[in-house]
Amino acid sequence: MGTLSEEILSRKVGRQVRAGEIVIVPVDYVLAHDQTAPLAIESFRKIGRPLFDPNRTVIVFDHIIPAATVQAATLQKMIREWVREQGITNFLQEGICHQVMVERGFVTPGAVIVGADSHTCTYGALGAFGTGMGSTDIAVALATGKTWLRVPETIRFEVKGELGHHVYAKDLALAMVGTIGVDGATYMAVEYGGPAVRRMSISERMTLANMAVEMGGKTGLVEPDDTVDEYLRGRARDPYERITPRDPVYSRVVEIDASSIEPMVAVPPDPEHLAPAAEMRKVKIDQVFIGTCTNGRLDDIEIAARILKGRKIHPSTRMVVTPASTRVALEAMARGYIQTLIEAGAVVTNTGCGPCIGRHQGVLAAGERAITTQNRNFSGRMGDPTAEIYLASPATAAASAITGYITDPRSLD
Ligand SMILES: CC(C)[C@H](C(=O)O)[C@@H](O)C(=O)O
Ligand code: SF4
Numbered sequence: 001m002g003t004l005s006e007e008i009l010s011r012k013v014g015r016q017v018r019a020g021e022i023v024i025v026p027v028d029y030v031l032a033h034d035q036t037a038p039l040a041i042e043s044f045r046k047i048g049r050p051l052f053d054p055n056r057t058v059i060v061f062d063h064i065i066p067a068a069t070v071q072a073a074t075l076q077k078m079i080r081e082w083v084r085e086q087g088i089t090n091f092l093q094e095g096i097c098h099q100v101m102v103e104r105g106f107v108t109p110g111a112v113i114v115g116a117d118s119h120t121c122t123y124g125a126l127g128a129f130g131t132g133m134g135s136t137d138i139a140v141a142l143a144t145g146k147t148w149l150r151v152p153e154t155i156r157f158e159v160k161g162e163l164g165h166h167v168y169a170k171d172l173a174l175a176m177v178g179t180i181g182v183d184g185a186t187y188m189a190v191e192y193g194g195p196a197v198r199r200m201s202i203s204e205r206m207t208l209a210n211m212a213v214e215m216g217g218k219t220g221l222v223e224p225d226d227t228v229d230e231y232l233r234g235r236a237r238d239p240y241e242r243i244t245p246r247d248p249v250y251s252r253v254v255e256i257d258a259s260s261i262e263p264m265v266a267v268p269p270d271p272e273h274l275a276p277a278a279e280m281r282k283v284k285i286d287q288v289f290i291g292t293c294t295n296g297r298l299d300d301i302e303i304a305a306r307i308l309k310g311r312k313i314h315p316s317t318r319m320v321v322t323p324a325s326t327r328v329a330l331e332a333m334a335r336g337y338i339q340t341l342i343e344a345g346a347v348v349t350n351t352g353c354g355p356c357i358g359r360h361q362g363v364l365a366a367g368e369r370a371i372t373t374q375n376r377n378f379s380g381r382m383g384d385p386t387a388e389i390y391l392a393s394p395a396t397a398a399a400s401a402i403t404g405y406i407t408d409p410r411s412l413d
Helices: 004-013 037-047 070-086 097-103 118-126 135-144 169-180 202-215 226-232 298-308 326-334 337-344 394-403
Strands: 022-026 029-033 057-060 090-092 112-115 129-132 146-150 154-160 189-193 219-222 252-257 264-266 274-276 287-291 318-322 369-372 388-391
Touching (some): 004 129, 004 154, 004 219, 037 070, 097 112, 097 118, 097 202, 118 129, 135 146, 154 169, 169 264, 189 202, 202 219, 202 298, 298 326, 318 337, 326 337, 369 394
Parallel strands (some): 029 057, 029 112, 112 129, 154 189, 287 369, 369 388
8 A cells, every 4th residue: 555655665675664664675776887886885895795696786887988087997997896806797888877777677667776876766767666875875785785765755746638749758857846846855756647647658757757856856756557568578687566556645746737838948056947948049058968867868869860950050059969878879870860960060979978967078168058958957067167057858959059049949840
């Protein structure tokens, strides 16, 4: 009995649990990446126990890859040595950890996955309880195969109606953050449901769940259904059962009519200040970025390529496209999207986080403005602290690349 999050945790714990209880939960996978593994390894060594399971430990290189500095290279060398020493079988260098975890079938409904990255909540798109933790907590999970949690209360978004032309899951995700605010779901499970969510692809659901943490959420969850089963056929690493909410008691239910949403832009310095893209024409853009665990998948690149086909990006702007994974990149190449983007004037990088955290591949100078498909627009995230970051969908980002200012993609039809 309970919300999706209570149902998942009850199964794992082996008895009915309720929001507010502190529980110790066995975990299915533990994840760390090149930025967070070093501290996790240091704490893990101090604990002095062996890994709980080398086959359930996943290390991904994605944040600053290939290494951009000697310091990054040195840390990556240390992580590689540790991975070998521990016999870790899942060492992946093929894209953003969250994309790769889903693509490679680590994420299944009902699984509990902890990661040393705040966007581990993305796995709720498939009905898994994914949550981000600090490196010390991750070290404990690595050593014990367990973690502790306070069972979260749940906030439910019930989305009715249909998204309009050139309005996407990203616009809906931004509208949700705008509605409840960046602390509107602090430590809560965010459950996404209703007809508009049920119609969404896995990729679109990932965009929603990914941004649960932008409202303070502990995790974001979509009820598993046929779309999830279809996606996982031949891909899931573990057997699973569908889990559904049963007589759930929600702390809050927020109803949203998808048809009322427009192409949105989050205005710096946080994702809750929104404006319709159509009203932002005065904002000139120096850099456009399409990528990340929020919006760097095949459908996102396809949307951008369709808009940019046969067009050129504005001479006063530049555009960086970073496919979320190698699989995404190969498929985007096979379909001609990469060619279209390069012909339009974009720089297409290797897969990974790209310029999302401002360390390489497109860092912003003082006073510059970027429009990006990522999830966070905090000051200094993409470079100089005075640079401004506007968050939007791939369509709005691509349209802005053509005009050089923030542009509602519908205005280019
Ligand atoms: C570097 C990492 C710890 C960080 C996170 O946890 O989210 C990053 O992925 C981010 O998006 O800011
Ligand atoms: S793509 Fe951006 S938000 Fe996602 S894990 Fe990488 S740095 Fe974090």
